[in-house]
Amino acid sequence: MEKMFKISLLGFIVCGSQLSLANDFWSDDRQWLLGDWGGERTQLESNGYKFIAAITSEAATNLDGGYNKNHTFENAAQLALGVNFDLNKIAGWENTTAALMLTKRDGNALTMSRIKDPRSSALGNNQEIYGRGKIWRLTQAWIKTESNDHKVQFKIGRMGMSEDFNASHCEFQNLLxxxxxxxxxxGSIWYNWPVSVWAANVKYQFSPDWTISTGVYEVNPDNAKAKSDSDGFNLDMNNVEGAMIPVELTWKPKLEFFNGLAGEYKLGALYSTAEAKDIKNAGEIHEGKYSFWLNAQQKLTQKENDAKRGLYVSVNAAFNDKATTTVESTQQLALWYKGAFDSRPNDTIGLGFANYVVNKRAREYQTAVNESRGYDHYQAFATDYIPVQHGELNVELNYSYQWSPAVMLRPNLQYVYQPAGVKEVDNAWVAGLTMRVNF
Structure with missing residues (x-):
């Protein structure tokens, strides 16, 4: 089936390109690679049906360092097919929308094959699109409605957790x-795209600048299974272990706050009612676990009178339950400048730093297991040795070339300090290329 998918996808791209070549394929304002279907696409959207068909491809090659220094090239990809519904236009349901999205992931990750010690659990990844199995998934199937004054929003159905909580922009190829x-x-209980779970959430804008959000998300390990396509469409709740309850406070200050430049600041927390294993003491079970987070994004400068151009900064941090979580905390600082060149107003230059901090208690457990097996220092070849993990730092510099709204290319250079947090593994340099195509 995987081979058939690749062949069909290739044929789809080739045919689509041929159709597009006859219709200003090279236009820099082309919205979709396959065009407007003779005006039908725009008409459907005006009637409430917005179709989505997109491919994201992320390639990476190791330049230097890492666990395995043999040079190779890996590519990971995702196909997304979906529809957004404006139910006011379709059925007369005021302030109500819905979404349906299917995804298919494929390919391999350079981090897994070359960068990290294969005996270590992964922390970062040079290709964020990789993961959760090479299968078809039902990624979205939800309905959302708002009050007439738009202050209250309710959403229910199948969705990923970061759609509405701990959300952040993505201007990079590196995972964190x-x-x-x-x-x-x-990731054992918090599932980002493309995994969906049964959930419901509500948002309340209690003042022009402030919004409070909360929800209930199932904790069900069946949602993360990825052995076959049927796993991606499993809708039962037979093995639910508990509920994830997030709360998030969002502040969108008036433009006067930062010289007329937009910003958004979020503070959140979650509690999972599912039982959780202690990270150090085998056999000890906790009644639940918790996390906290901070997301902040601010536009710092603006290029003349163009609101889309300028320098942006984001700062993100997460802090996890030390009793039950291997990664104690993560920190991220990202800067990107959109429209640095007058001749390329839609291109972006990005520079980001991301850090994983491994829980000291997890490190003590790894050391104790190794000592019980007779190891008191790093073993390069012993299969039963567990590499002791500390922290991992990721750096990425990239340039996003927005060929048109339909096509984006993002060459990037990444540096990984202590891959998977293992000090004995050489720091790595990686070259990458992201491509996104909207059909």
Whole structure:
């Protein structure tokens, strides 16, 4: 089936390109690679149906360092097919929308094959699109409604957790620099795209600048299974272990706050009612676990009178329960400048720093296990040795070339300090290329 998917996808791209070549394929304002379907696409959207078809591809090659220094090239990709519904236009339901999204991931990760010690659990990843299995998934199937004054919003259905909580922009290929952070540090219970869970959430804008949000998300390990396509469409709740309850406070200050430049600041916390194993003491079980987070994004400068151009900064941090979580905390600092060159007003230059901090208690457990097996220092070849993990720092410099709204290319250079937190593994340099195509 995987081979058939690749062949079909290639044919789809080739045919689509041929159609597009006959319709201003090279136009820098082309919205979709396959065009407007003779005006039908715009008409459907005006009637309430917005179709989404997109491919994201992330390639990476190791330049220097890492656990395995043999040079190779790995590519990971995702196909996304979906529809957004404006139910006011379709059925007369005021202030109500819905979404349906299917995704298919494929490919391999350079981090797994070359950068980290294969005996270590992964921390970062040079290709954020990799993970959660090479299967089809039901990624979104939800309905959302708002009050007439738009102050209250209610959403229910199948969704990822970072759609509405701990959300962050993604201007990078490196995992921790892209999107919500909690899925990278407590991924056993917090599922980001493309995994969905049964959930409901509510948001209340209690003042022009402030919004409070909360929700209930199932904790169900079946949602993360990835052996076959049927796992990606499992809708039952037979093995639910508990509920994840997030709360988030969002502040969007008036433009006068920062010289007329937009910003958004979020403070959040969650509690999981599912039982959690102690990270150090085998057999000890905790009744639940918790995390806290901070997300902040601020535009710092503006290029003349163009509100889209200028320098942006984001600062993100997550802090996890030390009793039950291997990654104690993560920190991220990202800067990107959109429209640095007048001739390329939609291109972006990005520089980001992301750090994983491994829980000291997890490190003590790893050391104790190794000592019980007779190891008192790093073993390069022993299969039963557990590499002791500390922290991992990721740095990425990139340039996003926005060929058109339909096509984006992002060459990037990444540096990984202490891959998977293992001091004995050489720091690594990685070259990458992200491509996004909207069909």
């Amino acid at each position: 620099l892209c999107g919500g952070q909690l899925g990278k540090s407590i």
